């Protein structure tokens with residue numbers, strides 16, 4: 001069920017992530033089946049789909065936290081989990097406890113623990129330099145010494161990006177990193193992620209309910225609905241025909257001023273309409 005994919009690669013050397021015949025089911029429930037996907041270094045892939053379609057489960061597979069029911073998966077040339085130092089992860093955003101007194105730069109440093117930079121002679125100096133650089137790269141220097149619990153959602157999210165990037169990952173996995181950020185911070189965080197993949201060729205898998213904030217950055221979309229999926233560029237995948245087939249309902253895709261609106265998907269497919277692509281046509 002894939003759309004032609006001119007950027008598809010077949011060798012592991014030029015592939016950051018490779019899924020072959022990947023299937024994930026929980027009991028009788030098939031989340032996705034026969035998923036073939038190669039993601040190239042530096043590629044930005046958005047994973048879209050309604051609540052419960054298996055987006056986070058895909059990230060869990062790539063992190064080595066969830067085994068496939070069938071098929072194979074490689075991340076940075078290794079089995080998931082084995083390549084953990086090559087993988088950065090921005091988990092779904094939850095506001096940090098206001099009483100949390102750990103400093104921002106210590107939170108970022110957690111991204112290095114267990115990595116090669118944290119150990120050995122000179123390791124502490126390297127570690128400090130890497131944390132300082134990562135904090136600066138996300139524009140967090142001014143607040144990195146404050147307790148993270150007192151920072152705004154946008155400031156906390158910049159630090160999470162720094163934590164994911166401080167280990168110099170080849171693959172960056174993001175689970176709705178823009179959730180509950182205002183437009184300025186959505187733009188700031190997505191620009192940081194985009195810069196990283198351009199500067200360091202880091203492959204990005206970006207789970208999101210809303211494609212528009214990242215549409216200019218997206219190379220390909222993986223759209224999951226109820227066990228079915230489509231893969232391709234946004235223009236290839238986000239058509240009325242494709243989405244109607246995926247949702248098995250009449251869905252209309254309207255492109256207005258460089259944005260994509262999906263009309264006609266009722267809320268039974270998605271619990272939270274504010275997360276949804278549902279929008280009134282302008």
Ligand SMILES: Nc1ncnc2c1ncn2[C@@H]1O[C@H](COP(=O)(O)OP(=O)(O)OP(=O)(O)O)[C@@H](O)[C@H]1O
Pocket residue numbers: 026031049050051052053054055056057058
């Ligand atoms: N370990 C598990 N055992 C059984 N079912 C599970 C397990 N993990 C997830 N599920 C179910 O699989 C489905 C997919 O969950 P997942 O979190 O991957 O969806 P999602 O697309 O990320 O959803 P959302 O948009 O709501 O975050 C859900 O119905 C969930 O309840």
